[in-house]
Amino acid sequence: MLRIPCPWCGVRDETEFRYRGDAAVPRPEAEAGLAEYSACTYKRTNQRGWHVEWWLHVGGCRKLLKLVRHTVTHEIHAVGHPQDRLAAPPEAAPPGAAPP
Amino acid sequence: MPRPRARIHLVPNTRPIHANAQRAASGRYSAARLFLEGLIGHRGWSRAWHKATPRPRYRVVIVGAGGHGLATAYYLATEFGIHDVAVIEKGPLGLGNVGRNTTIIRSNYFRPDNVRFYDYSLRLWEGLERRLNFNAMVSQRGTLNLFHTESQRDLFTRRANGMRLLSVDALALERDAVKALVPLVDLDNGRYPVLGGFLQPRGGTVRHDAVAWGYARAASAAGVDIIEHCEVSSIRRAGQRVRGVDTPYGLIEADTVCLAVAGHSSHLAAMAGLRLPIETHVLQAFVSEPVKPVLDVVLTYGAGHFYVSQSDKGGLVFGGGIDGYNSYGQRGTLPMAEDVAAAGLTLMPGLARLRVLRQWGGVMDMSMDGSPIISRTPLDGLVINCGWCYGGFKAIPAGGMATAHLIARGEPHPLAAHLDLDRFATGRTLDERGLGPFPYAH
Numbered sequence: 166m167l168r169i170p171c172p173w174c175g176v177r178d179e180t181e182f183r184y185r186g187d188a189a190v191p192r193p194e195a196e197a198g199l200a201e202y203s204a205c206t207y208k209r210t211n212q213r214g215w216h217v218e219w220w221l222h223v224g225g226c227r228k229l230l231k232l233v234r235h236t237v238t239h240e241i242h243a244v245g246h247p248q249d250r251l252a253a254p255p256e257a258a259p260p261g262a263a264p265p
Numbered sequence: 266m267p268r269p270r271a272r273i274h275l276v277p278n279t280r281p282i283h284a285n286a287q288r289a290a291s292g293r294y295s296a297a298r299l300f301l302e303g304l305i306g307h308r309g310w311s312r313a314w315h316k317a318t319p320r321p322r323y324r325v326v327i328v329g330a331g332g333h334g335l336a337t338a339y340y341l342a343t344e345f346g347i348h349d350v351a352v353i354e355k356g357p358l359g360l361g362n363v364g365r366n367t368t369i370i371r372s373n374y375f376r377p378d379n380v381r382f383y384d385y386s387l388r389l390w391e392g393l394e395r396r397l398n399f400n401a402m403v404s405q406r407g408t409l410n411l412f413h414t415e416s417q418r419d420l421f422t423r424r425a426n427g428m429r430l431l432s433v434d435a436l437a438l439e440r441d442a443v444k445a446l447v448p449l450v451d452l453d454n455g456r457y458p459v460l461g462g463f464l465q466p467r468g469g470t471v472r473h474d475a476v477a478w479g480y481a482r483a484a485s486a487a488g489v490d491i492i493e494h495c496e497v498s499s500i501r502r503a504g505q506r507v508r509g510v511d512t513p514y515g516l517i518e519a520d521t522v523c524l525a526v527a528g529h530s531s532h533l534a535a536m537a538g539l540r541l542p543i544e545t546h547v548l549q550a551f552v553s554e555p556v557k558p559v560l561d562v563v564l565t566y567g568a569g570h571f572y573v574s575q576s577d578k579g580g581l582v583f584g585g586g587i588d589g590y591n592s593y594g595q596r597g598t599l600p601m602a603e604d605v606a607a608a609g610l611t612l613m614p615g616l617a618r619l620r621v622l623r624q625w626g627g628v629m630d631m632s633m634d635g636s637p638i639i640s641r642t643p644l645d646g647l648v649i650n651c652g653w654c655y656g657g658f659k660a661i662p663a664g665g666m667a668t669a670h671l672i673a674r675g676e677p678h679p680l681a682a683h684l685d686l687d688r689f690a691t692g693r694t695l696d697e698r699g700l701g702p703f704p705y706a707h
């Protein structure tokens with residue numbers, strides 16, 4: 166059971182919330198092309214680690230909030246309002262292109 | 266009404282089940298051999314598959330010894346004549362989702378392209394044990410989906426008719442027939458009375474571990490190297506082509522690298538600089554204490570998160586929906602466990618005193634449209650098999666065959682051409698239920 170600290174209501178059980186997905190997907194500019202829009206709609210980084218995500222407090226204030234949660238340990242690092250720029254704590258470098 | 270016992274193959278097997286040509290190092294398994302071994306204290310058995318150490322170079326390297334990775338290797342060797350293949354697994358073989366699922370096979374999908382693909386898989390299951398010389402306990406006991414509203418009846422009827430148009434078996438059952446088939450179900454439960462059911466007689470269950478072991482043994486016998494405890498830590502490229510993978514044994518080079526890592530697909534794809542239309546979510550499964558036979562079909566509740574079958578040991582094997590938020594933790598959380606139990610008891614109140622023996626979770630590759638991906642990628646020589654959501658076990662034979670086809674021929678298998686990665690960019694998504702790009706809702 167996650168205990169989610171809603172910025173408006175305080176700490177509540179996860180069952181009061183509805184998950185709304187990755188909150189770190191950048192929205193393309195209005196004139197951006199198909200590739201950008203399809204990436205925004207479908208592609209996800211899907212981190213094994215810290216994840217910035219949307220939750221909706223349906224069983225409480227019904228507001229949207231942002232959470233930084235670890236996808237393995239479920240530890241919650243930070244919570245904020247939708248417009249907040251929340252950052253994940255520093256971590257080992259993500260898997261990248263290895264030397265050729 | 267008599268119990269529908271249709272075990273007919275409405276679609277003839279198009280592929281002859283050829284004798285398992287290759288000889289396993291463990292010898293052929295048979296009833297006679299079991300009897301003889303019994304006389305000599307079972308000292309004659311040897312390892313089912315060879316524990317290989319990797320060579321520096323292969324024609325094909327498959328990452329992930331789950332069902333799809335092993336099946337791909339097996340079909341590459343036996344259908345397409347490519348024996349220079351390694352399957353690389355970070356842990357022991359078969360401890361991923363292939364050994365964590367609730368073992369259900371069926372082909373009762375909505376979209377015609379999906380029905381054809383999954384029914385091809387079902388036909389391969391029907392001849393698999395003979396072909397692999399391994400008892401996978403394929404049991405076509407039937408899968409029954411209940412409906413509880415008139416609109417659900419319409420939806421299921423439409424689905425059943427769609428299947429029948431493709432010569433796939435499907436039956437609509439009225440209440441009485443449901444009662445006869447599953448007497449434990451409370452048809453008149455106050456909230457969601459049962460109006461009827463949608464039965465696929467050829468659906469059923471398969472012993473999941475045996476699928477991993479059977480494919481591993483047959484692939485190994487056909488010359489495939491299976492390398493356990495060998496985690497891929499990065500993917501090397503040479504220009505626009507894949508070059509190989511880095512492992513604790515050093516660089517292993519290959520012409521083709523195939524990722525079949527289920528819930529870890531995004532993680533591995535990131536090593537090649539790719540982002541996938543995948544989110545990783547946890548699905549739980551539960552097993553009760555063993556009881557006498559009470560249920561001889563696979564049963565799915567239509568008004569809540571609950572489906573159940575009974576294992577040969579007598580335990581009720583059941584599950585529900587995904588936990589609902591991105592997770593790589595191979596364990597479930599309690600709210601979903603409670604939700605599943607509540608739905609199960611609404612349907613079958615008689616189970617109230619049954620105790621749960623075991624519970625576990627698996628991390629699944631939930632695709633953005635709920636359908637799988639068997640595809641080339643923007644990196645030449647890198648092929649992916651993923652996006653299986655909670656339904657990739659039943660697809661193992663067809664998924665392995667289609668992935669092997671793509672690797673060997675360089676073009677998609679005709680029954681899996683719709684499963685390409687490009688569909689997301691071109692608007693051809695395969696959304697069975699029209700839910701949109703929300704993996705946590707599929």
Ligand SMILES: Cc1cc2nc3c(=O)[nH]c(=O)nc-3n(C[C@H](O)[C@H](O)[C@H](O)COP(=O)(O)OP(=O)(O)OC[C@H]3O[C@@H](n4cnc5c(N)ncnc54)[C@H](O)[C@@H]3O)c2cc1C
Nearest residue numbers: 329331332333355361362363366367369497627657658659
């Ligand atoms: C609880 C539960 C119930 C399910 N029920 C059903 C069902 O009833 N019917 C059905 O059809 N489907 C079901 N599924 C889905 C099905 O189990 C999966 O879709 C399918 O098994 C996934 O394919 P796989 O067998 O190849 O995956 P896996 O067995 O997970 O194989 C992937 C392998 O990749 C390995 N790997 C990961 N990273 C690396 C690395 N870096 N290097 C090397 N190896 C790596 C993993 O260790 C793993 O062994 C269920 C799933 C779960 C979790």
Ligand SMILES: [Zn+2]
Nearest residue numbers: 171174222226
């Ligand atoms: Zn709130």
